[in-house]
Amino acid sequence: MRRLAWTAFGYAAAIxxxxxxxxxxxxxxLALSMLAVAALSRLxxxxxxxxxxxxxxxAAVGFGWYAGAVRLCLAPLRDLSDDxxxxxxxxxxxxxxxxxxxxxxxxxxxxxxxxxxARLYDYSGESAALRPGDEITVAVKLRPATERYxxxxxxxxxxxxxxxxxxxxxxxKTGVWRWRALYAPKTLARxxxxxxxRVFPADVSAFAQALMLGxxxxxxxxxxxxxxxxxxxxHAVAVSGMHLAYLLGFVRLVGGRRRRMALAxxxxxxxxxxxxxxxxxxxxxxxxxxxxxFAPILGRENDPATSLLAxxxxxxxxxxxxxxxxxxxxxxxxxxxxxxxxxPIYRALSERPAAGKRPPRRAPHALQNYLAAATxxxxxxxxxxxxxxxxxxxxxxxxxxxxxxxxxxxxxVAFLGSYAATLAGLLWPLAGxxxxxxxxxxxxxILLAARLIARVPGLLLSARNPLVVLWLIFVYVLLAATxxxxxxxxxxxxxxxxxxxxxxCAVVLLTQxxxxxxxxxxxVDVGQGQCLxxxxxxxxxxVDCGGNHAAANAGDLxxxxxxxxxxxxxxxxxxxxxxxxxxxxxQRLLRQVRVRTLVLPAAAGADTxxxxxxxxxxxxxxxxxxxxxxxxxxxxERLRLACYVTLGRTHENGCLMLRVSCGDFDTLVTGDxxxxxxxxxxxxxxxxxxxxxxxxHHGSARASGDTLLxxxxxxxAIVSCGYNGYGxxxxxxxxxxxxxxxxxxxxxxxxxVTVRME
Numbered sequence: 043m044r045r046l047a048w049t050a051f052g053y054a055a056a057i058x059x060x061x062x063x064x065x066x067x068x069x070x071x072l073a074l075s076m077l078a079v080a081a082l083s084r085l086x087x088x089x090x091x092x093x094x095x096x097x098x099x100x101a102a103v104g105f106g107w108y109a110g111a112v113r114l115c116l117a118p119l120r121d122l123s124d125d126x127x128x129x130x131x132x133x134x135x136x137x138x139x140x141x142x143x144x145x146x147x148x149x150x151x152x153x154x155x156x157x158x159x160a161r162l163y164d165y166s167g168e169s170a171a172l173r174p175g176d177e178i179t180v181a182v183k184l185r186p187a188t189e190r191y192x193x194x195x196x197x198x199x200x201x202x203x204x205x206x207x208x209x210x211x212x213x214x215k216t217g218v219w220r221w222r223a224l225y226a227p228k229t230l231a232r233x234x235x236x237x238x239x240r241v242f243p244a245d246v247s248a249f250a251q252a253l254m255l256g257x258x259x260x261x262x263x264x265x266x267x268x269x270x271x272x273x274x275x276x277h278a279v280a281v282s283g284m285h286l287a288y289l290l291g292f293v294r295l296v297g298g299r300r301r302r303m304a305l306a307x308x309x310x311x312x313x314x315x316x317x318x319x320x321x322x323x324x325x326x327x328x329x330x331x332x333x334x335x336f337a338p339i340l341g342r343e344n345d346p347a348t349s350l351l352a353x354x355x356x357x358x359x360x361x362x363x364x365x366x367x368x369x370x371x372x373x374x375x376x377x378x379x380x381x382x383x384x385x386p387i388y389r390a391l392s393e394r395p396a397a398g399k400r401p402p403r404r405a406p407h408a409l410q411n412y413l414a415a416a417t418x419x420x421x422x423x424x425x426x427x428x429x430x431x432x433x434x435x436x437x438x439x440x441x442x443x444x445x446x447x448x449x450x451x452x453x454x455v456a457f458l459g460s461y462a463a464t465l466a467g468l469l470w471p472l473a474g475x476x477x478x479x480x481x482x483x484x485x486x487x488i489l490l491a492a493r494l495i496a497r498v499p500g501l502l503l504s505a506r507n508p509l510v511v512l513w514l515i516f517v518y519v520l521l522a523a524t525x526x527x528x529x530x531x532x533x534x535x536x537x538x539x540x541x542x543x544x545x546x547c548a549v550v551l552l553t554q555x556x557x558x559x560x561x562x563x564x565x566v567d568v569g570q571g572q573c574l575x576x577x578x579x580x581x582x583x584x585v586d587c588g589g590n591h592a593a594a595n596a597g598d599l600x601x602x603x604x605x606x607x608x609x610x611x612x613x614x615x616x617x618x619x620x621x622x623x624x625x626x627x628x629q630r631l632l633r634q635v636r637v638r639t640l641v642l643p644a645a646a647g648a649d650t651x652x653x654x655x656x657x658x659x660x661x662x663x664x665x666x667x668x669x670x671x672x673x674x675x676x677x678x679e680r681l682r683l684a685c686y687v688t689l690g691r692t693h694e695n696g697c698l699m700l701r702v703s704c705g706d707f708d709t710l711v712t713g714d715x716x717x718x719x720x721x722x723x724x725x726x727x728x729x730x731x732x733x734x735x736x737x738x739h740h741g742s743a744r745a746s747g748d749t750l751l752x753x754x755x756x757x758x759a760i761v762s763c764g765y766n767g768y769g770x771x772x773x774x775x776x777x778x779x780x781x782x783x784x785x786x787x788x789x790x791x792x793x794x795v796t797v798r799m800e
Contacts, residue, residue, distance in 0.1 A: 047348040048093050050355035052076075052100025053107075057358045060108040061196070061365040069109035076102035104358075111362045115204060118155075119186035126183055126210050129155065132219050133176045136232055137169050138259060144169045146213075148178070150205065160184065160205035161198065168212035174229070175222030180213040191569065191591040191765035196366035231255050231317035234464050241467035241474040242460075246485040250460040250478075252279035253453075253485075256318045265633045266489065272496035272634070274442025277376070277423075278453055278488070326373050329353035346381045350374065368434045375426035384422030388414050390533070413447060420446040432505035432514065436602050440546075441501040448491045452484040459484065500550055504606035506794075509549045517542045553608040561680065561704045561799040563734070566603045567789040568596040569764035570740065571623035574711065575603060578680040578704045578799070582607075583614045585700065585711055587631050588624040591765040596627025601634040603794065611636040613678055616685070618713035619697040620646040620653045623740075628656050637665045641676070643687050644669040645696020670698065680704055689722050690715050699723060701732065707799040709734040710754065717747030724753035734797055737761040737779065741771020741788075751782040759784040760795050 056076075060069055080098035083091050131148035138145035146162040146169045162169070162182060172178065184207040187198035198206065235251045239260075242250045248260035258279060261267050270276045311328045318324045330349040354374055357364055364370055391414035420443040432438050459481035467474020495501065503510045524538045561578035571589025573596055575582065582604070589596040604610065615637045617625055629652075631637075640660050646653050648669070660667055668674075676683040682703040690697035690713065697713040710732045712720055720738065723729070735756040738745025740763040759779045761771045771788065779786055787795045 044345065044348060045092075045096060047345065047351045048096035049100040050348075050351035052097035053104040054100075054351065054354045054358055056101040056104025057108055057362050058365050060105055061363065064105075066109065066112045069105045069112075073102045073105035073109065076105065100355075107359065108362045115158075115363075116186075116188070119188065119204060122184060122186055122205075124183055124185055126181055128179055128181045129184075130177070130179050130216070131160070133172045133174055133178065134159070134225075135174055135228065137164075137172055139170060146172065146209075147203070151177075155184075155205070158204045159202050160207050161187070161203050162207045162209050164209035164213070166209065166212055169209065172213065172215070174225035175219045176215050177217045177219055178213040178215050181210040182207040183210060191593070193765075196363060197368075199363035200361070200365070200367035200370070202361050202364075227313045227316035230313075231257075233468065234317075237467045237474065238460065238464045238478075241463055241471065241478040242485075243478070243482050246482045246489070249279070249485050249489060250456075250464075250481070253457055254460050254464065256324070265630060268630065268633050269489065269492040269496040272437075272439060272441070272502050273445045273492040274424075274439035275445045275449060275488075275492060278449075325357055326350075326353045326370070326377070329356055330377075350377055350381065368430070371430050371434075372427050375430055376423035379425035379427065380419060380422040382422070383425050384418040386533070387421055388418035390535070391417060412451070416447045416450045417443055429514065429518075432511070436505045437605065438503040438505060438510070438514070439501060440503065441495045441498070445491060445495050448495075449488045452488055456481060456484040456488060499610050502605055504602055506602060506606035507549075507553055507608075509553055513545055513549045516545055550608060553606075557607040557609065561707070563702070563709060563797050563799060564603060565736070565760045565762050565787075565789055565795040566596075566600055567764070567793045567795075568592055568599050568627065568762075570766040570770070571596055571626075571764070572618075572736075572740070572762040573600050573603075573627070574709075574736065574762070575600070575607075576681055576702050576704070576709070576799075577607060577609070578678075580609075581678045581681050582609050582612050583616070583678070583681055583683065583702065584612050585616045585702070586618055586624040587615070587627040588622055589627065589764065590623050595630050597630030597632075597634070598627070600627060600631050604635055612638065613681075614639045614641060614676065614683065616683065616698070616700060617642040617646070617656075618699070618711065619643065619690075619694045620650070620656075621694065621714065622652070624713070625652055625656065628652075629659050632656075632659050632663050632665070637663070639666045639668060641668045641670065641683075641685065641698075643690070643696035643698040644671040645687075645691050647695075684727075686723060686727065689719050689726070693719055701729070704799040706731070707734070708732040709736065709799075710756070711736045712738040712745065712750070714739040714742075714745070716744045717749070720745065720747050720750035724750045729753045731755055733757055734799075735759045735784065737771065737775065737786075739770075740766075740768075741775045742768070743772040743774040746775045746778055748778060748782075751778060751784075754782075756782075756784055758797060759786050760797070761786060761788045761790075763788060764790045 056072075060066075064072065076098045080095045080102065083094035083098060086094055129150055129152040131150050131152070133146065134149050135147040142165060144164045144167055146164060148160050148162060150158045150160055162180070184205050187203050187206045188194060188196070190197065198204070234254065235257050238251050238254065239247050248264045249266055251257045252261040252266075256279060258267065261270075261279060267276065270278065311332065315324050315328045330353050357370065392411055424442055428438055459477070463474050463477035463481050465474075466477050505511060520538050520541060521535070524535075525533055528534070557577060558579050561576075563574060563576045566573040566575060568587075568589025569592030571592075572586040573589065574585040576585070584600065587596050587600050589599070592599065604612075612635055615628070615631075617628065617640070620642070637660070640656075642653070646669075648654065648657055657667060670685055670687045673687055674685045676685065684701040684703070686699040686701075687696070690699055693716065694714045697715050697719075699710075699712045699715065702709045702711070708731055710729060712723070715723075715738060729750075730753065732754045733756060735746075735751075735754055735758070737759050741761045746759075761776075763770045776786060789795055
């Protein structure tokens with residue numbers, strides 16, 4: 043089976059190189075070059091001849107396959123117009139309900155676009171009743187799925203989605219696909235999720251659904267993903283090999299002999315993979331498990347490297363663009379790390395006592411094995427996934443080994459128990475609720491452990507901090523060098539690990555010192571919205587936390603910005619007004635960062651959304667709330683806030699304006715008020731000496747007026763904006779800022795903008 047491993051490795055390497063580094067026009071030439079290399083490999087010594095030939099042939103196939111996919115799949119998309127067209131399609135998944143739209147995944151059956159998968163967004167809500175297998179006609183605006191929020195992306199292509207569309211009229215159901223029975227596993231998954239929502243207590247229902255089937259929408263809605271991610275156990279709900287191992291263990295317990303187990307497990311794995319959405323992680327696990335089960339039957343030796351590389355090659359053959367899938371990269375990275383490192387780590391941690399010494403008692407020995415296995419598996423999985431997490435998510439959790447030690451024993455109980463309770467609920471709701479009540483306790487234990495560990499400061503690092511990046515490089519170089527230089531089988535990790543811990547402490551101290559040394563403010567890039575962070579010493583003030591059309595929630599982006607500064611708390615959070623692009627990240631921020639005082643205008647009604655939810659969560663988290671009815675001055679030790687409320691009381695739900703001062707440096711924030719309100723502000727208050735101006739209403743033509751700009755002494759203006767349909771920032775507003783000699787910095791062009799308050 044090693045021949046398959048070398049060929050699959052060459053193929054996968056070629057696909058990743060083609061996806062990330064190489065121009066599409068050179069791929070066919072590279073494929074021919076690899077074939078020439080394969081022919082010339084006969085000149086190499088016998089020991090290397092076969093490997094070189096297999097690698098070269100695999101690479102040639104990979105380059106050629108990716109070039110063909112680009113030509114057949116992407117080239118037609120470039121000529122796609124944005125006109126409204128009526129197309130026929132087949133629904134392939136249950137609709138997803140969002141706040142303002144319904145997401146619908148369909149397979150286009152219209153001639154000219156046939157065999158393409160599209161993700162449609164219906165703002166009328168008429169798509170919610172559709173089911174997998176329904177055939178429809180729909181008027182839709184289609185566009186290539188290669189761009190999101192004005193920037194190139196491969197996230198849709200990696201999932202097999204080539205088109206995005208906006209539904210212009212209600213879809214019309216024209217029939218049912220004759221092979222609709224193939225969607226039966228998805229129907230069963232839907233029934234299981236609905237039953238779990240009924241039988242489980244509300245506090246663990248979303249977690250149970252995610253644990254069983256990877257259904258994370260309810261998990262995100264309840265913000266339960268935050269402690270799981272920060273504690274390093276989000277893999278618990280990313281259905282993968284761990285979950286299949288639980289299922290196969292149950293089948294083996296019931297089925298007994300290995301041949302019978304293989305025959306029974308194959309349809310079970312296929313159904314489970316379809317129910318879990320056929321994500322790369324579950325497909326990888328299913329393929330590897332199939333090789334593990336059938337290798338003895340076929341008279342082959344099971345080889346982990348061959349299984350892993352063969353699974354990767356199959357997924358990349360089905361969809362070469364899945365090389366850009368974060369889920370695929372993390373899944374295969376974690377398994378590769380486990381195969382390479384977990385064994386040696388486990389042997390080092392579970393060494394038996396030397397000859398002549400009294401062996402330990404059975405219970406401590408079992409506990410030692412459990413701790414050694416959990417630590418070895420966790421560290422092995424992290425070895426390759428930490429750089430990927432830093433690259434894709436901007437954060438690194440150091441808590442994973444500890445969290446896994448605490449919860450690994452409870453995961454199989456919770457997973458299999460959730461299935462048992464849900465299946466019982468399908469047959470007899472009362473029995474399902476009784477079982478769910480029992481299973482809820484291990485679920486609560488896992489969530490409690492994650493929440494407690496996630497609150498420990500310093501365990502979540504930000505890759506936005508260059509010191510953290512340097513520390514990661516230092517750790518990998520040091521551990522690899524000491525491993526390579528140590529005598530075989532005598533690696534002692536204590537000294538290099540201690541050096542890594544000392545270096546981490548130095549990074550934390552240097553980060554805090556650097557952040558506290560110079561007062562500064564940062565406009566966080568949250569897409570079309572606003573989030574401003576003011577730091578002076580250990581004092582931290584944030585103004586607004588909201589944004590649209592960004593890759594992540596504004597609250598997560600704001601928390602990452604604070605983490606990069608080594609700050610885990612806010613002294614004051616000011617909300618200028620309750621529009622979504624200024625506050626839709628506040629609730630997720632409150633779940634991650636301690637906020638001492640929340641300030642908002644009283645005109646923002648407490649019984650209206652989203653203020654109602656923000657105030658309820660603030661009360662739950664013990665946040666002091668100030669609802670201002672008149673102009674107010676707030677003073678910390680180094681930061682001073684002048685909040686202007688009266689002028690904007692009837693504008694934009696009571697828009698609050700404020701001036702943030704640090705020493706002699708002043709920053710003016712006007713929110714979304716118009717030039718009329720700005721002019722009144724300039725007349726009523728002395729704004730001279732204001733060095734920094736946050737452009738009003740994200741660069742709207744109706745803000746940042748000449749009267750206000752004349753009253754300021756600003757040298758710089760920050761425009762907090764992103765991809766939008768309003769034309770922000772407008773040329774009129776930018777022209778006024780330039781005419782007054784202001785240097786303009788835009789978050790949509792340069793990302794986070796940091797200004798020293800000196």
